[in-house]
Amino acid sequence: MKFIDFKYQKKLNSKHIKNINKILNKNNFILGNEVHNFEKKFAKFSGSKYAVGTSSGTDALFLALKIINLKKDDEVIIPAHTFIATALSAYYTKCKIVLCDIDPNTLLIDIDKLQKLISKKTKAIIPVHLYGRAADIIKIKKIIPKKKKIFIIEDASQAHGLNYYSKKVFIGDFTIFSLYPAKNLGANGDAGIIITNKKNDYIKLKMIRNWGSITKYEHKLIGYNMRMDTIQAAILLEKLKKLKYWNKQRKKIAKFYNLELNKIKYLKINHNLINDHVYHLYVIITKFRNKLQTYLNKKKIDTIIHYPKTINKHLSFKNESFYKKKYKISEEIANSCLSIPIYPEMKIKDQKKVLREIKNFFKFK
Ligand SMILES: Cc1ncc(COP(=O)(O)O)c(C=O)c1O
Structure with missing residues (x-):
């Protein structure tokens, strides 16, 4: 017996082929309408105002961390038990990673231990909704000292749609998702997405995933090539319905x-x-x-x-x-x-x- 049998997704293949054919005829492979449609629909589905599609979950987390302007000595707290990408995305920004142990009951970041790790240098916390289980973001928000801005960036790579069951999630500054094929919502290739309610950050994220540009050949920010692919967006639009x-x-x-x-x-x-x-x-x-x-x-x-x-x-x-x-x-x-x-x-x-x-x-x- 396979760990996952993708047969349940194969029923959508004829729709995907039709949609991919349309893209092949239009030649809009990069940032086509399907990307914008998927972003809008995914934001709504996840209870957020804005969404920015990216090339992977790793890149989504990296971009969210990038726009909070981490300085060299800034600390980012993450759980010690998670997929390596949570840590690597932070590592790429050159911040200092602080690991926090997990709670033996939830297997998620231990909020009491987290409270003790928060210091003057803490700039962000990345709770991970590991395995699909909700980390209590309301409780995490409560332990953050009022006088300091500490960003909460939720790693919901394993928790698409969790907001339908838990009211404690996707209420941080940003939530990122991997859309790797095996996830609850997965592309047929690599993809990721960031959701946020902040318009300015949304605009910045759209720019830095696309070489720092919104208007072609005008580059206002240092950016990257970390865009969601149009074909993957078309596939995700169909899967989101399910x-x-x-x-x-x-x-x-x-x-x-x-x-x-x-x-x-x-x-x-x-x-x-x-x-x-x-x-x-x-x-x-x-x-x-x-x-x-x-x-x-x-x-x-x-x-x-x-x-x-x-x-x-x-x-x-x-x-x-x-x-x-x-x-x-x-x-x-x-x-x-x-x-x-x-x-x-x-x-x-x-x-x-x-x-x-x-x-x-x-x-x-
Ligand atoms: C918890 C977690 N964070 C980050 C990632 C990275 O996502 P991606 O593989 O899309 O880069 C994954 C999945 O692979 C994950 O499970």
């Missing part, structure tokens, strides 16, 4: 998993207890993780570890001050987490097989 339904499907499967997996004492399943969730990933925690993964592999069930190393353990960061530090909970989770298959329209018989085999594995413990 996102609410797809997220509902994910939640339904998760509910089914929760019921059974909660009964296994060697597993930690707290998904249904705290925080809203759009189940980009269904993650279980067990000290028998490696053995369970091998067992499921033998039963032909694909699983993935998201993520086997915390940010502080990557050799690429060997010169960073956090490299030698310890982030106890994050490291424990990296050693015990396992993502099991979940995707829209996953067959009931496959869901049952996943549950059956996990139960079989633990029967002998």
Whole structure:
């Protein structure tokens, strides 16, 4: 059984081909109308005024960090347990990255520990709605000292549509999304998007994703080539129509998993207890993780570890001050987490097989 079977998306292929043909005939490959349409629709869908399409989620986060004018000693706080891109986007800006451990219950940034890390030098916090679960942005806003402007840039790369379930999200200064193919909303290639309610920042973001220019050959800001592709925007416009339904499907499967997996004492399943969730990933925690993964592999069930190393353990960061530090909970989770298959329209018989085999594995413990 595949970790994700993309069959549920293939039904849209004939529409994509028709839409791509139109673009091929118009030759508007770069910043065509489809990009602007998708931006408008995605902003509305996500409860925001503006959206700026980008070449990837990594670039979206980099651009959002770029326009807050980080200086060399400015600190940006991110969770120690996230995908490497959250840290790398910050690293490219030359700011100082400060890692924060995660909460063992939510697996998201630990807000009490975060409060202690906020210093005079803190310029931004990047909470990650990891796995599709809502970080409590309202609570994070409350712990920020009133006299200091600290930007909140939400990394919602795994949490498209989360605002339909949680009122605590997408209320920071910027929220960024990866639109990588496997995400809840994914392109058929690389893409990303930033949402914001601030008009000035929106205009700046539109400029710096396009070499600092709005009018051709006039460059008012230092910019980059980090635009969303017209063909990807056309594909995303079709998929966006399905996102609410797809997220509902994910939640339904998760509910089914929760019921059974909660009964296994060697597993930690707290998904249904705290925080809203759009189940980009269904993650279980067990000290028998490696053995369970091998067992499921033998039963032909694909699983993935998201993520086997915390940010502080990557050799690429060997010169960073956090490299030698310890982030106890994050490291424990990296050693015990396992993502099991979940995707829209996953067959009931496959869901049952996943549950059956996990139960079989633990029967002998
Ligand atoms: C939490 C998180 N942040 C950032 C990214 C980077 O996005 P992209 O792959 O589109 O650059 C991803 C996904 O890949 C992600 O899962």
